Amino acid sequence: MALSKLDNLYRQVILDHSAHPHHHGQLDDSTNQIELKNPTCGDVLQLDVKVEDNKITDIAFSGYGCTISQASASMMTDAVLNKDVSVAEDMVEDFSNMILGEKTDTGILQDAAILKGVSQFPARIKCATLAWKALHKALNNKQ
Amino acid sequence: MDNKNNQWRKDFPILDQVVNDEQLVYLDNAATTQKPQQIIDDIMAFYQNDNANVHRGVHTLAERSTEQFEEARSKIQQFINAKHSDEIIYTKGTTDSLNIIARSYGEQNIQAGDEIVISYLEHHSNLIPWQQLALKKHATLKYIDLDEDGFVDLNDAKKKITDKTKIVSIAHVSNVLGVINPIKQLAKLAHQHGAVMVVDGAQSVPYMPVDVQDLDCDFLAFSGHKMLGPTGLGILYGKEDLLNSMPPVDYGGEMISFVHLFDTTWNDLPWKFEAGTPNIAGAIALGHAVDYLNSIGMDKILDYENQLVDYVLPKLQAIDDLIIYGPRDPQKHTSVISFNLKGLHPHDLATGLDMEGVAVRAGHHCAQPLMEYLGIKATARASFYFYNTKEDADTLVNSIVATKEFFQNGTI
Numbered sequence: 001m002a003l004s005k006l007d008n009l010y011r012q013v014i015l016d017h018s019a020h021p022h023h024h025g026q027l028d029d030s031t032n033q034i035e036l037k038n039p040t041c042g043d044v045l046q047l048d049v050k051v052e053d054n055k056i057t058d059i060a061f062s063g064y065g066c067t068i069s070q071a072s073a074s075m076m077t078d079a080v081l082n083k084d085v086s087v088a089e090d091m092v093e094d095f096s097n098m099i100l101g102e103k104t105d106t107g108i109l110q111d112a113a114i115l116k117g118v119s120q121f122p123a124r125i126k127c128a129t130l131a132w133k134a135l136h137k138a139l140n141n142k143q
Numbered sequence: 144m145d146n147k148n149n150q151w152r153k154d155f156p157i158l159d160q161v162v163n164d165e166q167l168v169y170l171d172n173a174a175t176t177q178k179p180q181q182i183i184d185d186i187m188a189f190y191q192n193d194n195a196n197v198h199r200g201v202h203t204l205a206e207r208s209t210e211q212f213e214e215a216r217s218k219i220q221q222f223i224n225a226k227h228s229d230e231i232i233y234t235k236g237t238t239d240s241l242n243i244i245a246r247s248y249g250e251q252n253i254q255a256g257d258e259i260v261i262s263y264l265e266h267h268s269n270l271i272p273w274q275q276l277a278l279k280k281h282a283t284l285k286y287i288d289l290d291e292d293g294f295v296d297l298n299d300a301k302k303k304i305t306d307k308t309k310i311v312s313i314a315h316v317s318n319v320l321g322v323i324n325p326i327k328q329l330a331k332l333a334h335q336h337g338a339v340m341v342v343d344g345a346q347s348v349p350y351m352p353v354d355v356q357d358l359d360c361d362f363l364a365f366s367g368h369k370m371l372g373p374t375g376l377g378i379l380y381g382k383e384d385l386l387n388s389m390p391p392v393d394y395g396g397e398m399i400s401f402v403h404l405f406d407t408t409w410n411d412l413p414w415k416f417e418a419g420t421p422n423i424a425g426a427i428a429l430g431h432a433v434d435y436l437n438s439i440g441m442d443k444i445l446d447y448e449n450q451l452v453d454y455v456l457p458k459l460q461a462i463d464d465l466i467i468y469g470p471r472d473p474q475k476h477t478s479v480i481s482f483n484l485k486g487l488h489p490h491d492l493a494t495g496l497d498m499e500g501v502a503v504r505a506g507h508h509c510a511q512p513l514m515e516y517l518g519i520k521a522t523a524r525a526s527f528y529f530y531n532t533k534e535d536a537d538t539l540v541n542s543i544v545a546t547k548e549f550f551q552n553g554t555i
């Protein structure tokens with residue numbers, strides 16, 4: 001059955017992150033914030049980031065989206081928490097390269113590296129990248 | 144209704160293919176229909192034999208292409224039972240047609256304080272042109288409520304349409320809820336108050352017999368690509384006296400009679416609204432699509448699709464956790480069926496179905512205000528056409544169940 005291919009997209013880790021997302025909610029003391037929409041599906045992602053001394057010291061996301069976008073946001077927050085802003089920006093690039101099927105070092109991405117399988121589902125790439133795009137924009141969007 | 148007995152399916156070679164290791168089941172017909180081989184051949188034959196620009200040459204090819212181009216117009220006229228062929232204007236599609244009405248009739252007739260009345264179920268293309276017109280003219284945009292089945296509510300229409308109303312514009316068949324709206328009664332109401340009735344026929348003209356004189360609508364917009372024709376070609380129907388009174392929206396070749404240095408007189412209908420070289424092959428192909436549909440008969444197409452809905456809707460309703468929008472009664476539901484699996488985003492559902500070969504649409508269906516009205520963000524949507532069969536319906540049902548199990552249990 002071709003549905004077995006779904007396993008490549010929806011690995012258990014992804015389903016777990018989506019069902020029980022990490023860092024879900026809002027921050028009272030964020031320094032950077034962004035709301036991003038995916039106009040084709042109506043998904044909304046709000047990302048709150050707290051940056052101190054060029055380091056991400058707290059992060060939270062909220063909004064609405066599919067399994068992939070929710071899991072990706074959860075994994076992204078895990079991966080970038082307590083990282084320097086410049087490192088996080090590098091990770092945005094690594095993730096983008098990985099999703100586009102390009103060779104890249106994904107070790108630093110932690111769980112998020114498992115979203116590599118999305119590259120075989122072109123229609124869903126936008127879902128996976130939404131959170132990382134939001135991070136990039138938030139880091140450049142100081143309140 | 145099964146593959147064996149469906150004599151039209153063989154005309155659509157695209158259906159006979161494997162995607163993701165499964166037989167394709169194409170259920171995204173509300174977005175665009177497939178094209179029969181005959182029409183694909185006709186388009187090629189036109190470019191191989193007859194291609195020339197229309198209305199501007201005395202040579203033989205120009206005459207041939209012009210004749211076919213105008214013949215298609217007459218076919219389309221008869222197809223919707225318009226009184227005159229000059230009431231049929233070639234446009235790019237439904238969206239273009241509705242924009243032309245707003246920019247021409249709307250700009251000319253709407254004044255501050257006037258009302259434009261639409262409904263909550265409109266496609267963005269029958270919403271934004273009126274919204275922007277209302278903003279620009281300081282007019283009021285009003286929305287008619289939907290009843291519990293999702294039909295445009297006539298009782299509310301009676302309250303919303305007043306003597307201040309100048310334009311009422313409603314979708315004949317919803318692209319989300321699978322309802323056929325009471326256009327005839329709405330047109331009557333509109334006329335009682337001196338307003339014009341605009342009908343978005345994008346989903347109705349492909350699906351059922353549509354008679355503009357019987358509906359007594361003033362304008363009708365529809366798209367060729369949703370009724371077997373190519374993309375990029377649609378129709379604006381308007382009553383002759385209205386079209387005659389309206390200014391053109393685009394200027395250029397074809398739409399003029401005499402051009403002087405400082406003024407110009409407009410060409411007659413329908414060419415006044417057809418500036419520039421039109422989509423000639425597209426128009427001729429739409430004429431052939433009309434021939435194809437007529438060879439089956441629109442009554443028969445409607446009847447066939449009703450039978451498919453009778454078959455599939457109860458099966459879908461029997462799936463636990465599947466929420467279905469629109470009327471529960473299959474007799475009231477068109478072959479556009481929107482649904483959601485509880486707890487699963489429609490994109491995940493659609494990806495699951497795609498892995499089973501089933502093509503459905505997922506998203507807001509260009510109807511964000513309707514999604515908001517329903518209190519949801521998006522839906523999945525299966526839409527059938529006459530080349531779909533019971534087997535297609537079964538595959539849809541089975542694939543939804545399999546996808547549901549995958550996400551609920553993580554196994555298949």
Ligand SMILES: Cc1ncc(COP(=O)(O)O)c(C=O)c1O
Pocket residue numbers: 173174235236237238239266268269314316317318343345346366509
């Ligand atoms: C009800 C309705 N109106 C308008 C449109 C717009 O049609 P088109 O994109 O061909 O202009 C569609 C198609 O999606 C539709 O379903």
